[in-house]
Structures are given as C-alpha cells and as structure tokens.
Amino acid sequence: MAVTIGIDVGGTKIAGGVVDQAGTIIASTRIPTDSADPGGIVTGIVKVGRELLAAAPAASAVGVGAAGLIDASRGVVLSAPNLAWRNVALGSMLEDRLGLPVAVDNDANVAALAEALYGAGRDAGDQVTVTLGTGVGGGIIIDGRIYRGARGVGAEIGHMVIAGPSGPPCGCGNRGCLEALASGTAMGRMARERAGEPAARAVLEAANGSPDAITGEIVGAVALSGDPFACEVLAEAGRWLGLGLGSLVNLLDPAVIIVGGGAAAPGELILGPARAAMTSTIIGVEAREPPPVVPAALGADAGVVGAAVLALARR
Amino acid sequence: MAVTIGIDVGGTKIAGGVVDQAGTIIASTRIPTDSADPGGIVTGIVKVGRELLAAAPAASAVGVGAAGLIDASRGVVLSAPNLAWRNVALGSMLEDRLGLPVAVDNDANVAALAEALYGAGRDAGDQVTVTLGTGVGGGIIIDGRIYRGARGVGAEIGHMVIAGPSGPPCGCGNRGCLEALASGTAMGRMARERAGEPAARAVLEAANGSPDAITGEIVGAVALSGDPFACEVLAEAGRWLGLGLGSLVNLLDPAVIIVGGGAAAPGELILGPARAAMTSTIIGVEAREPPPVVPAALGADAGVVGAAVLALARR
Numbered sequence: 001m002a003v004t005i006g007i008d009v010g011g012t013k014i015a016g017g018v019v020d021q022a023g024t025i026i027a028s029t030r031i032p033t034d035s036a037d038p039g040g041i042v043t044g045i046v047k048v049g050r051e052l053l054a055a056a057p058a059a060s061a062v063g064v065g066a067a068g069l070i071d072a073s074r075g076v077v078l079s080a081p082n083l084a085w086r087n088v089a090l091g092s093m094l095e096d097r098l099g100l101p102v103a104v105d106n107d108a109n110v111a112a113l114a115e116a117l118y119g120a121g122r123d124a125g126d127q128v129t130v131t132l133g134t135g136v137g138g139g140i141i142i143d144g145r146i147y148r149g150a151r152g153v154g155a156e157i158g159h160m161v162i163a164g165p166s167g168p169p170c171g172c173g174n175r176g177c178l179e180a181l182a183s184g185t186a187m188g189r190m191a192r193e194r195a196g197e198p199a200a201r202a203v204l205e206a207a208n209g210s211p212d213a214i215t216g217e218i219v220g221a222v223a224l225s226g227d228p229f230a231c232e233v234l235a236e237a238g239r240w241l242g243l244g245l246g247s248l249v250n251l252l253d254p255a256v257i258i259v260g261g262g263a264a265a266p267g268e269l270i271l272g273p274a275r276a277a278m279t280s281t282i283i284g285v286e287a288r289e290p291p292p293v294v295p296a297a298l299g300a301d302a303g304v305v306g307a308a309v310l311a312l313a314r315r
Numbered sequence: 316m317a318v319t320i321g322i323d324v325g326g327t328k329i330a331g332g333v334v335d336q337a338g339t340i341i342a343s344t345r346i347p348t349d350s351a352d353p354g355g356i357v358t359g360i361v362k363v364g365r366e367l368l369a370a371a372p373a374a375s376a377v378g379v380g381a382a383g384l385i386d387a388s389r390g391v392v393l394s395a396p397n398l399a400w401r402n403v404a405l406g407s408m409l410e411d412r413l414g415l416p417v418a419v420d421n422d423a424n425v426a427a428l429a430e431a432l433y434g435a436g437r438d439a440g441d442q443v444t445v446t447l448g449t450g451v452g453g454g455i456i457i458d459g460r461i462y463r464g465a466r467g468v469g470a471e472i473g474h475m476v477i478a479g480p481s482g483p484p485c486g487c488g489n490r491g492c493l494e495a496l497a498s499g500t501a502m503g504r505m506a507r508e509r510a511g512e513p514a515a516r517a518v519l520e521a522a523n524g525s526p527d528a529i530t531g532e533i534v535g536a537v538a539l540s541g542d543p544f545a546c547e548v549l550a551e552a553g554r555w556l557g558l559g560l561g562s563l564v565n566l567l568d569p570a571v572i573i574v575g576g577g578a579a580a581p582g583e584l585i586l587g588p589a590r591a592a593m594t595s596t597i598i599g600v601e602a603r604e605p606p607p608v609v610p611a612a613l614g615a616d617a618g619v620v621g622a623a624v625l626a627l628a629r630r
Contacts, residue, residue, distance in 0.1 A: 069598065069599040069602060069603075071603075078599055078602035078603060079599050079601075079602050086602070087602065125465050126464060126465055138566075140566075140567075142457065142462070147457070147567075148568065149441060149567050149568025149569060149570075150440050150441055150568050150569055150570035150606065151568050151570075151603050151604075152568070153568055153599065153603060154564075154565070154566060154567050154568030155566065155567075155568075156565040156566065156598055157565075157566060159562070159565040159596075159598045160475070160562040160565060160566055161477050161558055161559075161561065161562045161596060162476050162477065162479060162562075163478070163479035163481075163491075164477055164478035164479055164481075164482060164491065164558070165558075166478075166479075166481065167479060172598045173595075174561075174595075174596055174598075176478075176479065243476055243479070243480075244476075246476065246489075247474070247475040247476045247477075248566075249469075250469070250471040250472075250474040250475060251453075251455075251469060251470065251471065251472060251475055251563075251566070252455075252462075252464050252469050252470075253463065253464020253465050253466050253467070253468055253469030253470075254464060254465055255464075255465035280488075280489075281474075281476060281489055283384065283471055283474045283487045283488075283489075284384040284393055284394050284468065286394075287384060287393035287394050287401070287402065288384075288386075288393065288466050288468060289466075291465065
C-alpha cells in the first residue's frame with residue numbers, strides 16, 4: 001500500500017508520521033524545535049523525515065505543513081513569524097536532502113485537507129476549517145482541494161477585519177482582525193483586562209494570582225470546571241468568532257464549518273455562542289439553513305495527516 | 316452563430332439583449348418596472364424575452380440576472396427585497412412562458428461572469444467583482460465559473476461585517492457590513508451627517524439646500540467637479556471599501572478585483588483610497604504584490620451580457 005510522510009512544523013515541535021491511503025498514521029516521531037534557530041528547524045525536519053523514511057523506505061513523497069504565509073506552488077515560505085523565516089525555499093531545500101518530492105503548505109490548509117478527507121468534513125462538499133490557537137488560521141476546501149487563490153496565500157481567515165479600526169490590535173499590524181478577537185491569545189487578553197473583577201477570582205487563582213500570567217489555556221481549563229466568568233470570556237470570543245463565520249458564510253456559503261486548534265478545546269462553550277452569532281449575521285437566513293459548525297475530528301494529528309495527503313496529491 | 320438572450324432585472328427597469336458568443340449585444344430592449352407589483356415583473360420579463368426572441372428566433376436559451384438571494388441551481392429567488400419576492404421559482408415560471416431553458420442568478424454574479432469573460436478580468440484567473448450601488452454586491456469567479464457555495468447564495472460581499480456591532484446599521488439587520496459603509500447609500504448618509512458643516516455647501520446646494528435630499532449620486536457628481544468635501548466623503552467610503560477588499564484578499568487572494576456599479580462612477584476618487592487601505596490590510600504584503608483593483612469595463616451592459624453567458628453555460 002502506498003504511503004507518504006507528513007511533517008507538521010510548529011513553534012515548539014516538529015511532528016512527523018508515515019500515513020497510509022486511508023489516512024492512518026502507521027508510524028510517528030516528534031522532536032522539539034528551537035524557533036530562535038531557523039537553520040536548525042530545517043535540520044530538524046530532515047532528521048524527522050530521515051527517521052520516518054528509514055521506517056518506511058517505500059514512502060513516495062513528503063508533505064510539510066508550517067505556520068506562515070506560504071507559496072505552495074513553489075514550496076516557498078514567504079514569511080513565518082514564529083520560525084523567523086523569510087522567503088525560504090523550503091521545498092527544494094528538503095528535496096535535495098531527502099531525495100523525494102516535497103510539497104509545502106500552510107499548516108491550517110493541510111489540517112483543512114485532512115478534515116475534509118478523513119475528519120469532520122468527510123463527504124460534506126466545499127468547506128472551511130478554522131483553527132483557534134495562538135492565532136486564528138484557516139483552510140478553504142473547494143472541489144476536494146485546498147483553495148489558495150492567485151498567489152497561493154489565501155485562506156487567512158484570522159485576518160478578516162471584523163471590528164474595524166477601533167478593534168483591538170492584531171499581531172499583523174491591523175486592528176479588529178478575527179485573530180485579535182477569537183484566538184487563544186485574545187481569550188487570555190480579554191480575561192486579563194477583567195482580572196480585577198471579583199468574578200475573575202477562579203481564573204486569577206489558576207494563574208497563581210498573577211493577572212499577567214492569565215492565558216487562553218487557563219481560561220479554557222477554568223471554564224470547563226463551570227466557572228461563570230471564564231465561560232463568559234469564552235462566550236465573548238465565541239460571539240466574535242460567530243460574527244466572522246457569518247461574514248464567511250455570506251461570502252463563501254460553505255457546506256460545513258469545522259473548528260479546531262488547541263484554543264477550541266472547550267468546545268461548545270465557544271461553539272454555542274459562535275453558532276448563535278453566526279446565524280444572526282447570515283443574510284437571508286429565513287430562506288436557508290445555516291451551515292453546521294462542528295468540532296474538528298482529527299485533533300493534533302490533522303497537521304501530519306494533511307501534510308501526508310498533500311504529498312500524495314503532489315506526488 | 317449561436318446567440319442567447321440576457322435579461323437584467325433591476326429595481327427600476329428590465330433590460331434585455333440578444334448576445335452573441337463574442338459577448339456583443341446585437342439587439343436590445345428595456346422597459347420600466349413597477350417594483351411594487353411582483354407579478355408584473357414576471358410579465359415584464361416575459362415581454363422583454365418575447366420581443367428579443369422575435370428579433371432572434373434562433374436564440375437557444377435565456378439567462379436572467381436579478382438583485383436578491385438566488386438559488387441558481389434551481390432558479391429560485393429566495394428573497395429579493397427590492398422586488399418583494401420570496402421563494403419565487405422564477406426559472407421554471409419563465410421556462411413555461413418562453414419555451415426555452417432559463418437560467419437565473421444574482422445580478423452581481425452575472426456581472427462578474429461578464430467581466431471575467433469580456434471585461435476587465437479577461438484572462439486574469441480567479442477574480443472578484445464588487446458592485447457599488449444602492450447596496451454592495453459581488454461575484455466570485457473561480458476556474459472561469461461563478462462560485463456560489465454550497466447553497467448557491469454566496470458572494471454576498473456587501474454583508475461581510477467589517478466594522479463590528481458598533482458600525483452603522485445595514486439594511487440586512489446587521490451592523491458594520493461593507494454595504495453600510497461603502498455603498499452609494501452609505502456615501503449619501505455620510506454626507507448628510509455632515510451637511511451642517513460649512514465645507515458641505517456645494518453638496519448641499521446640489522441637493523437644493525435640503526440635507527435630506529443628499530444622495531450618493533449627488534456626492535459623486537459634486538466630487539467630480541473637485542469639491543474637497545465631496546471628495547473626502549468618497550475617500551472615506553473608499554477606505555472602508557479597501558478595508559473590506561483587504562479582508563477579501565486575506566481570505567481569497569484573487570488575481571484581480573474589479574469594481575463596478577453606478578456608485579463607482581467617480582472612479583479613482585474612490586478606488587485610490589480603497590487601494591491604499593486594502594494594501595495596509597493585506598498581511599504579508601511585503602512578500603507579495605497586492606492584486607490590481609480596476610474599474611469594471613462593461614458598465615451597465617455587464618448584467619445583460621453576463622445573463623446571456625449564464626444561459627449559454629446552462630444550455
């Protein structure tokens with residue numbers, strides 16, 4: 001059975017797997033990354049690739065998903081803030097060192113591809129996956145393939161401006177981006193801004209009493225224990241997410257919207273408010289059903305599986 | 316040579332034409348509409364269609380573009396506020412009365428198709444057309460075809476929320492939609508809100524001294540004479556348009572963006588500020604060229620030509 005190798009390059013780790021045509025990971029490995037050392041990351045990807053190739057010598061191609069703005073047609077990382085890369089021809093560098101065809105794409109794009117083929121979007125038709133993490137990423141699947149636009153760098157759903165110039169600043173330099181309002185980072189900020197309120201006590205305690213130490217992860221964990229303040233922070237992020245999803249539906253009308261990423265772990269505490277806000281944002285909603293908004297099914301494996309599928313398509 | 320009939324149904328008129336395969340209108344007609352009489356509009360479309368069929372008996376199909384939320388796969392107008400229609404099976408009604416296959420789609424979608432084939436987007440690849448009028452419409456062209464999404468009603472670019480819940484109210488019931496900030500209606504509103512300022516004198520005079528009579532059309536005409544106040548109103552709408560286009564580029568990365576519609580008549584007075592705002596909204600703009608933002612080339616004919624092309628595709 002034909003297998004390919006998928007490698008998921010994150011800010012803190014490189015995860016890789018040998019994936020079969022059913023989307024199953026049949027071997028895997030991971031190593032930590034030092035994001036301050038861009039050259040070391042390439043070495044790390046090669047190391048992971050060689051280890052998996054040793055386990056599966058028949059592998060026909062390698063796919064890599066990485067956070068950043070990537071021109072997938074050329075395998076070039078245009079910019080990757082977390083990895084300190086700029087115009088890095090990652091695809092050809094890796095092909096030289098691994099001796100196999102290498103496809104490179106944005107991590108959210110490959111996660112969307114994996115969800116479409118093997119996950120929550122299986123058989124659903126055109127769809128969008130949104131990943132909530134430190135930032136907000138996204139992938140658009142049209143006709144079963146990743147839609148990248150003319151320059152290969154579309155689907156940056158996190159940088160749809162939804163709250164205008166009076167919205168909170170985003171890491172990209174704009175204000176009011178979806179990422180600035182619905183990412184894990186935004187959840188942490190929203191909680192920190194209200195850390196002085198009596199209601200914030202449980203969240204503050206979970207951060208060892210230090211307001212600056214409150215993160216989206218802490219808010220999510222405290223919310224899952226039922227704390228009303230933490231739940232309200234997630235609901236606020238969820239309402240902003242829903243506003244963005246509503247805009248997205250008005251624009252693209254996908255059959256299904258899949259929400260994944262670490263910051264989406266509290267599930268319905270975010271997705272419930274998001275659905276309600278989305279529905280009130282969709283125009284003509286009285287004449288049609290809003291698309292389902294469902295949690296991602298593949299979890300942390302989506303990056304590896306999607307990268308391996310990408311390799312298969314490019315083989 | 317094969318010809319088809321295209322019919323453009325607006326709030327004030329029904330325009331129709333016989334169109335050849337080069338996109339040339341070889342015969343045309345138009346009648347006024349009474350938008351308060353939904354049944355009368357169907358009669359009017361049939362009248363226009365029969366007149367054109369008499370002129371071109373060899374016509375093989377009819378295409379209709381109408382403002383509203385339309386399920387093009389079934390030819391059903393889900394809602395059309397300007398025409399007081401709701402769930403009208405316009406396609407099959409017209410097929411019965413005209414005896415030819417009839418395709419129905421949103422007016423901005425067919426305009427986008429016409430621009431892609433014969434206008435400003437010819438040979439450009441995937442593209443977006445935005446129409447500025449009473450509202451803001453849009454059409455997305457992917458792989459040379461209208462992209463409609465899962466339920467056939469996508470590309471409602473005017474209802475991307477860009478200024479959040481604190482933005483001005485939109486006719487759709489939301490706040491902060493692109494339509495509420497960059498349509499001809501929005502230009503009129505912005506000027507009316509500032510009608511008491513001394514700088515607004517020329518615009519106010521053009522409205523016969525009545526602030527309530529200021530429209531986007533008046534602002535556009537006065538701006539073209541060089542009036543700084545009117546130019547600033549158009550620039551403000553242009554900046555909002557650019558913010559929306561920047562979001563659209565982050566999401567879809569089109570090869571070109573075409574701006575048409577009556578309210579876009581002042582051209583660069585709107586498009587200049589729009590380009591600047593778009594460029595500052597696009598992420599990673601240092602690593603790629605922003606797409607060109609160009610005026611539509613087909614003007615008022617885009618609706619008729621696009622509808623005729625739609626008929627050809629469905630024939």
